[in-house]
Amino acid sequence: MKAKYINPFLTASMNLFKNYLGVDCTSGAPFLNTDPQNLEEVTGIIGLAGETVGAVVLSFERETAMGVASKMAGKQYFNLSNEVIDIVGELVNIVAGNAKKDLLEFRISISLPGVLVGSGSKIKWPTGVPVITIPFDSDLGPFSVNVSLRVPE
Amino acid sequence: MNVLIIDDAMVMRNIHKNILLEFGLPDSSLYEAPDGKAALQIATSSAIDLFLVDWNMPELSGLDFVKAVRAMDTYKATPIIMVTSEAAKYNVLEAIEAGVTNYIVKPIKAELLKDKLEKYMLGR
Numbered sequence: 001m002k003a004k005y006i007n008p009f010l011t012a013s014m015n016l017f018k019n020y021l022g023v024d025c026t027s028g029a030p031f032l033n034t035d036p037q038n039l040e041e042v043t044g045i046i047g048l049a050g051e052t053v054g055a056v057v058l059s060f061e062r063e064t065a066m067g068v069a070s071k072m073a074g075k076q077y078f079n080l081s082n083e084v085i086d087i088v089g090e091l092v093n094i095v096a097g098n099a100k101k102d103l104l105e106f107r108i109s110i111s112l113p114g115v116l117v118g119s120g121s122k123i124k125w126p127t128g129v130p131v132i133t134i135p136f137d138s139d140l141g142p143f144s145v146n147v148s149l150r151v152p153e
Numbered sequence: 154m155n156v157l158i159i160d161d162a163m164v165m166r167n168i169h170k171n172i173l174l175e176f177g178l179p180d181s182s183l184y185e186a187p188d189g190k191a192a193l194q195i196a197t198s199s200a201i202d203l204f205l206v207d208w209n210m211p212e213l214s215g216l217d218f219v220k221a222v223r224a225m226d227t228y229k230a231t232p233i234i235m236v237t238s239e240a241a242k243y244n245v246l247e248a249i250e251a252g253v254t255n256y257i258v259k260p261i262k263a264e265l266l267k268d269k270l271e272k273y274m275l276g277r
Binding site for chain 2: 016020021069072073074083086087089090093094095096097098099100101103107108110111112
Protein backbone atom coordinates (compact mmCIF):
# COMPACT_ATOMS: atom_id res chain seq x y z
CA MET A 1 0.00 0.00 0.00
CA LYS A 2 1.36 3.40 -0.97
CA ALA A 3 2.60 5.77 1.72
CA LYS A 4 0.01 8.36 0.72
CA TYR A 5 -2.70 6.08 2.12
CA ILE A 6 -0.88 5.37 5.38
CA ASN A 7 0.54 8.81 6.13
CA PRO A 8 -2.86 10.37 6.97
CA PHE A 9 -3.27 7.85 9.80
CA LEU A 10 0.28 8.44 10.99
CA THR A 11 -0.24 12.20 10.97
CA ALA A 12 -3.61 11.95 12.74
CA SER A 13 -2.12 9.69 15.42
CA MET A 14 0.86 11.96 16.04
CA ASN A 15 -1.41 14.97 16.23
CA LEU A 16 -3.66 13.26 18.76
CA PHE A 17 -1.01 11.72 21.01
CA LYS A 18 1.83 14.23 20.77
CA ASN A 19 0.17 17.58 20.14
CA TYR A 20 -3.16 17.13 21.91
CA LEU A 21 -2.50 14.67 24.73
CA GLY A 22 1.12 15.74 25.22
CA VAL A 23 2.36 12.15 25.16
CA ASP A 24 5.93 12.03 23.93
CA CYS A 25 5.92 9.42 21.16
CA THR A 26 7.81 8.30 18.09
CA SER A 27 6.67 6.17 15.21
CA GLY A 28 8.57 3.25 13.70
CA ALA A 29 8.56 2.18 10.07
CA PRO A 30 5.16 0.90 8.89
CA PHE A 31 5.19 -2.80 7.92
CA LEU A 32 2.91 -5.41 6.38
CA ASN A 33 1.32 -7.28 9.26
CA THR A 34 1.05 -10.97 8.38
CA ASP A 35 -0.66 -11.86 11.67
CA PRO A 36 -3.16 -9.03 12.24
CA GLN A 37 -5.17 -10.96 14.85
CA ASN A 38 -2.14 -10.93 17.11
CA LEU A 39 -2.62 -7.54 18.73
CA GLU A 40 -2.39 -6.18 22.27
CA GLU A 41 -4.97 -6.61 25.01
CA VAL A 42 -7.06 -3.50 24.31
CA THR A 43 -8.05 -2.70 20.73
CA GLY A 44 -10.24 0.05 19.38
CA ILE A 45 -11.75 -0.67 15.97
CA ILE A 46 -13.52 1.44 13.41
CA GLY A 47 -14.79 0.39 10.00
CA LEU A 48 -14.38 2.45 6.83
CA ALA A 49 -16.98 2.31 4.08
CA GLY A 50 -18.22 4.37 1.16
CA GLU A 51 -16.06 4.63 -1.93
CA THR A 52 -13.57 2.19 -0.41
CA VAL A 53 -13.59 -0.36 2.38
CA GLY A 54 -11.28 -0.82 5.32
CA ALA A 55 -10.67 -0.71 9.04
CA VAL A 56 -8.53 1.17 11.52
CA VAL A 57 -7.43 -0.48 14.74
CA LEU A 58 -5.58 1.08 17.67
CA SER A 59 -3.97 -1.52 19.90
CA PHE A 60 -2.64 -0.97 23.43
CA GLU A 61 -1.26 -2.97 26.28
CA ARG A 62 -3.51 -2.64 29.34
CA GLU A 63 -1.19 -0.21 31.16
CA THR A 64 -0.77 1.97 28.09
CA ALA A 65 -4.53 2.11 27.53
CA MET A 66 -5.09 3.20 31.12
CA GLY A 67 -2.29 5.78 30.90
CA VAL A 68 -3.59 7.29 27.67
CA ALA A 69 -7.17 7.32 29.00
CA SER A 70 -5.95 9.09 32.14
CA LYS A 71 -4.31 11.78 30.00
CA MET A 72 -7.46 12.23 27.92
CA ALA A 73 -9.87 12.45 30.86
CA GLY A 74 -7.56 14.35 33.20
CA LYS A 75 -8.01 11.81 35.96
CA GLN A 76 -6.25 8.59 36.94
CA TYR A 77 -7.59 5.16 35.99
CA PHE A 78 -6.31 2.03 37.74
CA ASN A 79 -8.32 -0.61 35.90
CA LEU A 80 -9.95 -1.19 32.53
CA SER A 81 -13.19 0.50 33.47
CA ASN A 82 -16.01 1.31 31.07
CA GLU A 83 -14.66 4.85 30.92
CA VAL A 84 -11.28 3.60 29.69
CA ILE A 85 -13.02 1.47 27.07
CA ASP A 86 -15.12 4.48 26.06
CA ILE A 87 -11.97 6.59 25.65
CA VAL A 88 -10.18 3.98 23.53
CA GLY A 89 -13.21 4.02 21.23
CA GLU A 90 -13.03 7.79 21.04
CA LEU A 91 -9.29 7.69 20.24
CA VAL A 92 -9.77 5.42 17.22
CA ASN A 93 -12.72 7.56 16.17
CA ILE A 94 -10.50 10.67 16.20
CA VAL A 95 -7.65 8.99 14.29
CA ALA A 96 -9.99 7.67 11.58
CA GLY A 97 -12.04 10.86 11.30
CA ASN A 98 -9.00 13.13 11.21
CA ALA A 99 -7.22 10.95 8.62
CA LYS A 100 -10.13 11.45 6.21
CA LYS A 101 -9.01 15.04 5.74
CA ASP A 102 -5.97 13.83 3.79
CA LEU A 103 -7.55 10.87 2.00
CA LEU A 104 -8.81 12.97 -0.83
CA GLU A 105 -9.37 10.21 -3.38
CA PHE A 106 -12.30 8.61 -1.58
CA ARG A 107 -15.47 9.75 0.07
CA ILE A 108 -15.37 7.63 3.22
CA SER A 109 -17.86 7.09 6.00
CA ILE A 110 -16.71 5.76 9.34
CA SER A 111 -18.61 3.37 11.58
CA LEU A 112 -19.23 3.72 15.27
CA PRO A 113 -16.15 2.51 17.14
CA GLY A 114 -15.94 -0.81 18.94
CA VAL A 115 -13.46 -1.91 21.58
CA LEU A 116 -12.22 -5.46 22.24
CA VAL A 117 -10.52 -6.47 25.47
CA GLY A 118 -8.58 -9.72 25.84
CA SER A 119 -7.17 -12.18 23.38
CA GLY A 120 -10.29 -14.24 22.64
CA SER A 121 -11.97 -11.88 20.21
CA LYS A 122 -11.24 -11.83 16.51
CA ILE A 123 -11.08 -8.68 14.42
CA LYS A 124 -13.07 -8.84 11.20
CA TRP A 125 -10.56 -7.36 8.78
CA PRO A 126 -11.74 -6.74 5.21
CA THR A 127 -11.11 -9.87 3.12
CA GLY A 128 -8.13 -9.78 0.81
CA VAL A 129 -6.93 -6.36 1.92
CA PRO A 130 -3.47 -6.14 3.54
CA VAL A 131 -3.04 -4.74 7.03
CA ILE A 132 -0.28 -2.18 7.54
CA THR A 133 0.93 -1.67 11.08
CA ILE A 134 2.51 1.56 12.31
CA PRO A 135 4.32 0.87 15.58
CA PHE A 136 4.62 3.67 18.14
CA ASP A 137 6.75 4.01 21.22
CA SER A 138 5.62 6.47 23.86
CA ASP A 139 6.37 7.50 27.40
CA LEU A 140 3.17 5.65 28.37
CA GLY A 141 4.25 2.45 26.60
CA PRO A 142 4.10 1.05 23.08
CA PHE A 143 0.99 1.00 20.93
CA SER A 144 0.17 0.46 17.27
CA VAL A 145 -2.09 1.89 14.62
CA ASN A 146 -3.20 -0.77 12.12
CA VAL A 147 -4.77 0.18 8.83
CA SER A 148 -6.45 -1.91 6.17
CA LEU A 149 -7.72 0.07 3.20
CA ARG A 150 -8.73 -1.18 -0.25
CA VAL A 151 -6.96 1.08 -2.71
CA PRO A 152 -6.32 1.06 -6.47
CA GLU A 153 -3.36 -1.09 -7.57
CA MET B 154 -27.67 30.29 28.60
CA ASN B 155 -28.76 26.65 28.36
CA VAL B 156 -26.34 24.41 26.47
CA LEU B 157 -27.10 20.87 25.35
CA ILE B 158 -24.01 18.65 24.92
CA ILE B 159 -24.69 15.68 22.67
CA ASP B 160 -22.03 12.98 22.37
CA ASP B 161 -22.16 9.21 22.78
CA ALA B 162 -18.77 9.18 24.55
CA MET B 163 -19.21 10.13 28.19
CA VAL B 164 -15.61 11.30 28.41
CA MET B 165 -16.20 13.80 25.60
CA ARG B 166 -19.35 15.10 27.28
CA ASN B 167 -17.32 15.58 30.45
CA ILE B 168 -14.49 17.35 28.61
CA HIS B 169 -16.96 19.72 26.94
CA LYS B 170 -18.80 20.24 30.19
CA ASN B 171 -15.59 21.17 32.02
CA ILE B 172 -14.73 23.72 29.33
CA LEU B 173 -18.20 25.27 29.67
CA LEU B 174 -17.89 25.38 33.46
CA GLU B 175 -14.44 27.00 33.16
CA PHE B 176 -16.02 29.50 30.79
CA GLY B 177 -18.36 30.46 33.61
CA LEU B 178 -21.61 28.76 32.74
CA PRO B 179 -23.43 27.34 35.76
CA ASP B 180 -23.78 23.58 36.06
CA SER B 181 -27.57 23.96 36.17
CA SER B 182 -27.57 25.36 32.60
CA LEU B 183 -25.78 22.37 31.09
CA TYR B 184 -27.76 19.47 29.63
CA GLU B 185 -26.37 16.20 28.24
CA ALA B 186 -27.56 13.55 25.82
CA PRO B 187 -25.81 10.39 24.53
CA ASP B 188 -27.42 10.50 21.07
CA GLY B 189 -29.57 12.60 18.79
CA LYS B 190 -32.81 10.90 19.77
CA ALA B 191 -32.38 11.66 23.48
CA ALA B 192 -31.26 15.17 22.56
CA LEU B 193 -34.48 15.83 20.62
CA GLN B 194 -36.50 14.91 23.70
CA ILE B 195 -34.52 17.40 25.80
CA ALA B 196 -34.80 20.08 23.12
CA THR B 197 -38.56 19.60 23.15
CA SER B 198 -38.95 19.82 26.91
CA SER B 199 -36.36 22.55 27.67
CA ALA B 200 -35.38 25.83 26.02
CA ILE B 201 -31.87 25.33 24.67
CA ASP B 202 -29.77 28.33 23.62
CA LEU B 203 -26.79 26.46 22.12
CA PHE B 204 -26.17 22.92 20.92
CA LEU B 205 -22.81 21.14 20.89
CA VAL B 206 -23.32 18.04 18.80
CA ASP B 207 -21.15 15.11 17.75
CA TRP B 208 -21.68 13.52 14.32
CA ASN B 209 -21.33 9.75 14.71
CA MET B 210 -23.75 8.49 17.34
CA PRO B 211 -26.15 5.55 17.70
CA GLU B 212 -29.94 5.93 17.44
CA LEU B 213 -29.88 9.28 15.64
CA SER B 214 -26.70 10.78 14.18
CA GLY B 215 -25.64 14.36 14.79
CA LEU B 216 -26.38 15.25 11.18
CA ASP B 217 -29.94 13.88 11.38
CA PHE B 218 -30.38 15.61 14.73
CA VAL B 219 -29.40 18.95 13.16
CA LYS B 220 -31.91 18.45 10.34
CA ALA B 221 -34.65 17.53 12.83
CA VAL B 222 -33.97 20.40 15.20
CA ARG B 223 -33.79 22.94 12.36
CA ALA B 224 -37.27 21.82 11.30
CA MET B 225 -38.62 22.94 14.70
CA ASP B 226 -39.82 26.55 14.78
CA THR B 227 -38.12 27.18 18.14
CA TYR B 228 -34.64 26.35 16.88
CA LYS B 229 -34.47 27.80 13.38
CA ALA B 230 -31.73 30.27 14.40
CA THR B 231 -30.26 28.68 17.54
CA PRO B 232 -26.47 28.24 17.29
CA ILE B 233 -25.39 24.66 16.66
CA ILE B 234 -21.70 23.81 16.92
CA MET B 235 -20.78 20.43 15.51
CA VAL B 236 -17.85 18.93 17.45
CA THR B 237 -16.67 15.85 15.59
CA SER B 238 -13.64 13.87 14.48
CA GLU B 239 -14.97 14.05 10.89
CA ALA B 240 -12.35 16.28 9.31
CA ALA B 241 -13.02 15.86 5.58
CA LYS B 242 -14.07 18.98 3.71
CA TYR B 243 -17.15 17.24 2.28
CA ASN B 244 -18.29 16.51 5.85
CA VAL B 245 -17.98 20.16 6.83
CA LEU B 246 -20.00 21.22 3.77
CA GLU B 247 -22.68 18.60 4.44
CA ALA B 248 -23.00 19.76 8.04
CA ILE B 249 -23.31 23.42 7.04
CA GLU B 250 -25.93 22.50 4.46
CA ALA B 251 -27.89 20.70 7.20
CA GLY B 252 -27.92 23.85 9.32
CA VAL B 253 -24.82 23.75 11.51
CA THR B 254 -23.63 27.22 12.54
CA ASN B 255 -20.05 26.26 13.35
CA TYR B 256 -17.79 23.23 13.02
CA ILE B 257 -14.97 22.12 15.33
CA VAL B 258 -12.80 19.09 14.59
CA LYS B 259 -11.90 16.87 17.56
CA PRO B 260 -9.67 16.69 19.49
CA ILE B 261 -11.14 19.90 20.77
CA LYS B 262 -8.97 22.73 22.04
CA ALA B 263 -10.56 24.46 25.04
CA GLU B 264 -9.58 27.94 23.85
CA LEU B 265 -11.20 27.43 20.46
CA LEU B 266 -14.52 26.41 21.98
CA LYS B 267 -14.34 29.31 24.45
CA ASP B 268 -13.78 31.73 21.55
CA LYS B 269 -16.88 30.42 19.81
CA LEU B 270 -18.91 30.61 23.01
CA GLU B 271 -17.83 34.20 23.57
CA LYS B 272 -19.04 35.07 20.10
CA TYR B 273 -22.47 33.62 20.79
CA MET B 274 -22.69 35.20 24.23
CA LEU B 275 -21.94 38.63 22.71
CA GLY B 276 -24.59 38.05 20.10
CA ARG B 277 -27.31 37.44 22.65
